[in-house]
Amino acid sequence: MLLKVNEIFLSIQGEGISAGYPTIFVRLTGCNLRCSYCDTTHAYNEGSDMAVEKVLEEIESLGYKRVCITGGEPLLQEKGLLKLLEGLSDYEVSIETNGSVDLSAFPLRENHRFTMDIKTPSSEESEQNRLENLKLLRDQDELKAVIGSRKDYLWALGVIDAHYIKGNITFSPIFGMIEPEEIINWILEDKRDIRFQIQIHKFIWNPDRRGV
Numbered sequence: 713m714l715l716k717v718n719e720i721f722l723s724i725q726g727e728g729i730s731a732g733y734p735t736i737f738v739r740l741t742g743c744n745l746r747c748s749y750c751d752t753t754h755a756y757n758e759g760s761d762m763a764v765e766k767v768l769e770e771i772e773s774l775g776y777k778r779v780c781i782t783g784g785e786p787l788l789q790e791k792g793l794l795k796l797l798e799g800l801s802d803y804e805v806s807i808e809t810n811g812s813v814d815l816s817a818f819p820l821r822e823n824h825r826f827t828m829d830i831k832t833p834s835s836e837e838s839e840q841n842r843l844e845n846l847k848l849l850r851d852q853d854e855l856k857a858v859i860g861s862r863k864d865y866l867w868a869l870g871v872i873d874a875h876y877i878k879g880n881i882t883f884s885p886i887f888g889m890i891e892p893e894e895i896i897n898w899i900l901e902d903k904r905d906i907r908f909q910i911q912i913h914k915f916i917w918n919p920d921r922r923g924v
């Protein structure tokens with residue numbers, strides 16, 4: 713079984729509920745969306761085919777038990793991804809997904825979880841959101857909205873309120889598009905229990921640098 717892989721690297725998790733922990737990243741090639749702000753356009757086409765066994769060997773050689781599978785859109789390589797997840801049964805795994813692919817095809821074990829992005833209006837891809845996915849999220853999964861404006865913020869709150877989402881919710885700024893403090897002020901004014909998070913790797917390394 714082959715996976716088209718853009719890059720595999722060891723860094724610290726820069727996003728979401730495991731931010732700061734050493735994490736092995738597996739970035740799969742290919743995406744069905746073209747978000748206006750996408751910082752990973754190099755994963756749209758660049759990559760090479762790798763046997764799942766080889767990916768697992770590389771992960772093992774990096775010596776940590778936390779893996780983040782991202783892309784591109786990792787759920788597009790369904791069969792290879794399911795095989796990879798089988799081999800990672802004793803790892804803590806987070807899978808970053810754009811929310812446009814049916815999550816029901818991916819029954820995850822307890823120690824594997826989704827970080828599902830709901831695409832805000834600024835992405836110019838919000839019509840691709842598959843809102844039926846929201847009811848499939850479990851307590852350990854994470855719902856994420858990337859915010860570039862007041863409109864995005866209100867839109868994301870609207871989705872959350874309409875679907876009674878109670879689990880992990882993270883709002884993050886579109887890098888460079890909005891002052892982080894603005895979003896924080898809105899969350900606090902509205903007394904919302906929403907985690908605010910910035911992409912910490914972009915403050916540690918050059919924001920355009922790959923492999924970190």
Ligand SMILES: C[S@@+](CC[C@H](N)C(=O)[O-])C[C@H]1O[C@@H](n2cnc3c(N)ncnc32)[C@H](O)[C@@H]1O
Nearest residue numbers: 749750751752783784808809810829858886887
């Ligand atoms: C590169 S995407 C890959 C996974 C999947 N395609 C998705 O969109 O969730 C990983 C995360 O980075 C976020 N992201 C991409 N570009 C960004 C930017 N310029 N500022 C903030 N977050 C960004 C996406 O919204 C997504 O949550």
Ligand SMILES: Nc1nc2[nH]cc(C(=O)O)c2c(=O)[nH]1
Nearest residue numbers: 723724725726727782913924
């Ligand atoms: N350090 C670091 N953390 C990340 N978390 C999610 C990432 C992604 O590109 O999906 C990412 C990334 O590219 N780098």
Ligand code: SF4
Nearest residue numbers: 743745747750784810
């Ligand atoms: S879905 Fe993810 S990888 Fe695809 S364009 Fe949007 S941010 Fe980039």
Ligand SMILES: [Mg+2]
Nearest residue numbers: 751752782911
């Ligand atoms: Mg990234």
